[in-house]
Amino acid sequence: MKENITSYFGGHGYSVECTYRLKSKRSLIHKIIKYINNDEKHIPSSSDEYDFDISPIVDVFAMNFILTGRSESFYYKDPEIERLIAEEKENQYFASEMKNFATRLINTDNPSKPNFLYEVTKKEYYERCIQILDRLISVLPPEATSVIEKYTEQKESFRKVLNFIEETMPDEDILVDETDYPTEGFNVGFIRLLDSFYSRIHDKLDLAVLTIQVNSLFSNSDLLEKFGVQLIDFEEKRTESGYVANFIHLSTPYGNIEFQLQSKSQYIDGNTGHSAHTRMEGKEIKGIKIPNPDDSEEVKKYKMSVSYVSPKFGIAMIDRLKIDNVILQELGDFMNYVRVLRQVREGEDLNAVDAYAAKLKSISNRIFSSSGSSMEISRNDILKYLREHSFNDKKDLEGPSL
Amino acid sequence: MDLQESVRFDVDVGEALKRMNEKNKQLFDRKIAEYNNKFNSPEAKEYFRHLVAAMMLEYNEYFGDYSEREHNELFWRTWL
Numbered sequence: 062m063k064e065n066i067t068s069y070f071g072g073h074g075y076s077v078e079c080t081y082r083l084k085s086k087r088s089l090i091h092k093i094i095k096y097i098n099n100d101e102k103h104i105p106s107s108s109d110e111y112d113f114d115i116s117p118i119v120d121v122f123a124m125n126f127i128l129t130g131r132s133e134s135f136y137y138k139d140p141e142i143e144r145l146i147a148e149e150k151e152n153q154y155f156a157s158e159m160k161n162f163a164t165r166l167i168n169t170d171n172p173s174k175p176n177f178l179y180e181v182t183k184k185e186y187y188e189r190c191i192q193i194l195d196r197l198i199s200v201l202p203p204e205a206t207s208v209i210e211k212y213t214e215q216k217e218s219f220r221k222v223l224n225f226i227e228e229t230m231p232d233e234d235i236l237v238d239e240t241d242y243p244t245e246g247f248n249v250g251f252i253r254l255l256d257s258f259y260s261r262i263h264d265k266l267d268l269a270v271l272t273i274q275v276n277s278l279f280s281n282s283d284l285l286e287k288f289g290v291q292l293i294d295f296e297e298k299r300t301e302s303g304y305v306a307n308f309i310h311l312s313t314p315y316g317n318i319e320f321q322l323q324s325k326s327q328y329i330d331g332n333t334g335h336s337a338h339t340r341m342e343g344k345e346i347k348g349i350k351i352p353n354p355d356d357s358e359e360v361k362k363y364k365m366s367v368s369y370v371s372p373k374f375g376i377a378m379i380d381r382l383k384i385d386n387v388i389l390q391e392l393g394d395f396m397n398y399v400r401v402l403r404q405v406r407e408g409e410d411l412n413a414v415d416a417y418a419a420k421l422k423s424i425s426n427r428i429f430s431s432s433g434s435s436m437e438i439s440r441n442d443i444l445k446y447l448r449e450h451s452f453n454d455k456k457d458l459e460g461p462s463l
Numbered sequence: 464m465d466l467q468e469s470v471r472f473d474v475d476v477g478e479a480l481k482r483m484n485e486k487n488k489q490l491f492d493r494k495i496a497e498y499n500n501k502f503n504s505p506e507a508k509e510y511f512r513h514l515v516a517a518m519m520l521e522y523n524e525y526f527g528d529y530s531e532r533e534h535n536e537l538f539w540r541t542w543l
Contacts, residue, residue: 093495094476097483288510315502440520
């Protein structure tokens with residue numbers, strides 16, 4: 062058994078989820094048009110042969126590592142990691158204090174059916190809300206301006222309530238009531254803020270550790286070298302909507318690909334939360350009118366339209382019964398389409414999407430021919446594949462012109 | 464359906480192509496065909512699937528749960 066020296070340095074005990082996708086045809090075509098239009102001014106007037114550098118299109122194929130489990134102990138002699146560890150520890154003390162307060166808001170003796178408690182004073186409740194909002198704003202990336210603005214507005218709103226209480230009822234201990242807690246679901250204001258805070262204080266360190274690990278793989282793995290993969294670029298993406306991800310851009314014999322790294326909560330927020338991809342202009346996907354399954358022409362057009370707008374998604378996981386095997390599950394047309402439709406913004410009504418998906422699902426076997434596929438690839442399969450294909454001579458396969 | 468056919472379904476693309484000059488339209492066709500041949504080919508998909516699997520295996524090899532792997536090795540050695 063190969064000695065894994067990293068285990069002696071607390072380097073084991075991590076787990077990632079891996080998703081991958083082939084870009085939708087619509088997205089690819091729109092991107093090509095965008096680059097062609099941006100460069101129209103460079104068209105030579107007399108040349109017969111003109112080509113165009115579209116190497117910035119790096120994400121036709123993309124894969125994503127989402128860190129789902131981090132080892133409790135690890136030793137990286139990196140000043141940035143050390144700084145993030147210190148920051149996380151400091152925030153943990155505050156989080157513990159806030160968590161103790163949270164237990165006075167909700168009774169979770171029956172975790173699947175928690176009930177609200179009304180035992181704290183309004184004054185204390187709003188003071189804690191403001192406290193946690195202040196701390197939450199401090200741990201956000203500075204680029205997340207619209208999230209910071211949202212939290213600042215919320216803080217001002219709570220401050221007004223607190224001022225009113227202090228001015229009109231300074232000596233009374235008025236307890237919270239239903240008006241202080243939202244009535245739908247589990248989303249009590251303070252609890253939701255505490256959840257967000259917990260995610261944020263772990264996110265930075267999770268992402269930094271994952272990035273160091275993946276970068277080191279590309280530098281040291283003989284196996285990956287045989288694929289002819291080269292690291293060409295690194296990008297930290299932080300947007301005003303709070304989107305956080307690190308991108309590694311790779312050069313392969315089949316063109317450039319994008320490798321996205323995120324913590325679990327960053328991935329969830331980027332798909333369905335405040336920073337969801339579909340909030341970007343031109344990225345929204347609308348439901349296409351469901352066809353009459355008895356009308357073959359309507360069905361044909363529908364399938365072509367769905368295929369046009371849907372990326373092709375896949376999931377890869379280690380087979381825990383045989384850890385040198387990877388199971389790849391690629392989604393069928395129905396699931397690819399519904400998956401994209403479900404990437405709605407936080408707060409938007411998912412009911413319409415669910416109703417659409419349910420109706421489509423009831424007739425999907427009469428419309429879609431592909432229900433997805435699964436396969437397993439072992440380390441031996443990969444070695445055999447690499448023996449049969451040589452990727453280190455890049456002249457054999459040319460990707461998009463660079 | 465290949466990419467060239469896909470264009471017929473997209474009103475925005477149709478409008479964009481109407482505004483393009485002839486050279487750019489030809490360029491557009493070339494780039495569509497190039498990506499179609501490279502990224503939609505069975506060889507490309509086979510490559511990416513093996514690369515994804517290799518990434519997972521290498522990550523797990525170096526950073527995964529060592530104790531589980533060690534346990535599995537010991538278990539099978541003992542059992543056999």
